Amino acid sequence: MAAQIINGKEIAAEIRSELKEKVAALTAQGRTPGLAVVLVGDNPASQVYVRQKKKACHEIGIYSEEHRLPATITQEELLALIDRLNADPKIHGILVQLPLPDGLDENEVIERIDPKKDVDGFHPISVGRLSIGLEAFVPCTPAGVLELVKRTGTAISGKKVVVLGRSNIVGKPAARLFLQENATVTICHSRTQNIEEECRQADILIVAVGRPKLVKKDWVKPGAVVIDVGINRVDGQIVGDVDFDEVKEVAGAITPVPGGVGPMTIAMLMKNTVGAVDVDH
Ligand code: NAD
Secondary structure, eight states, rough: OOOOOOOOHHHHHHHHHHHHHHHHHHHHHTTTEEEEEEESSSHHHHHHHHHHHHHHHHHTTTEEEEEEEETOOHHHHHHHHHHHHOOOOOOEEEEEEESOOOOOOOHHHHHHHHHHGGGTOSSHHHHHHTTOOOOOOHHHHHHHHHHHHHHOOOOOOEEEEEEEETTTTTTTHHHHHHHHHHHHEEEETTTTTSSHHHHHHHHEEOOOOOTOBBBBBGGSSSOOOOEEEOEEETTEEOOOOHHHHTTTOOOOOESSSSSHHHHHHHHHHHHHHHTTOOOOO
C-alpha cells in the first residue's frame, strides 16, 4: 500500500491560522509579539529564508524587523546590534540567520542573545534546558518534525526512532526531542557502520544529512514514518535526502520535499516568537 503523504504545507497553514488568533488577542492587550531577523552577507539561500520568515510574520500579525548587514561587519559591531535588540522591549525574539560569513564567530554571537529571546533555540542555555527536560525554546526544524509525526497519529513512546545526521541545528536536537517523548533513539552519521541496517530498525526515520536521495527503499522498514529534512538543489530542482518515489512504496507515511518539513520550520519559528511574549525561562 502506498504511503500517506504528510502535507507539511497544509499543517503549517493551520498552525499559522491558530497563531493569528493568539496574536490578535495579544495585540488587543498591547503586547504584539516582535521578531528581529539579522542577516549578514548575501548568501542566496539565507535571503530566501529571511523573506519567507518576514512574510509569515506579516500574515500572522507579528511585528518584524530585518537587519541586513554587509559581510564586512566586525564581530564587535554585530555583538553591539545583538545588545541593542536584547534591550528593545518591542522585540521578543532574535534570530541570526546562519551560516555567518567567514571571520565571524557564530558561537559567540548566539551566546550573546538573551536566552529569553532565543527563538531559534540554539543558545547553550536553551540546549541545556531541553537536554534536562526543562521548558525551553526548541529549535524550529526538529520541533516541526515532531509536530508532523504527531499529526500522523503515530504513538511515539517506546518506538524506535533513528535520526540520520548529528548537526546542532537538526540531528542532535531532534534526537533529544524524541527521547523526551520516550522513544528509543539512535543517531547515525557519516561514520556509522551498517547504516542501512540501523535505518531498517526504525519505526520513525528522520533524515537530515544534506545528501540528495541518499535513503533508498531497502533502508526503510515497511510501514515506517519517514521524515525528510533535506533540502538539496539539484539541476535547478529541490530534492530531499530520501528517494521519495522509491520510499513512498514501502513507508507508512512520508513527507515530500518541498512541502514537508520546510513550511513547518517557519510555522514553529512563529510559534516560538508568540510564546516568547510570555516566556518565564
Ligand atoms: P549538516 O551538514 O550540518 O549536518 C549533516 C549531518 O549529516 C552530519 O552530522 C553528518 O555526519 C551527516 N552525514 C553526512 N553525510 C552522511 C552520510 N552519507 N550518511 C550518514 N550521515 C551523513 O546539515 P544540517 O544543517 O543538519 O542539514 C541537513 C539537511 O537538512 C540539509 O539538506 C539542509 O539544507 C536541510 N535543512 C532543512 C531545514 C528545513 O527547514 N527543512 C532546516 C535545516 C536544514
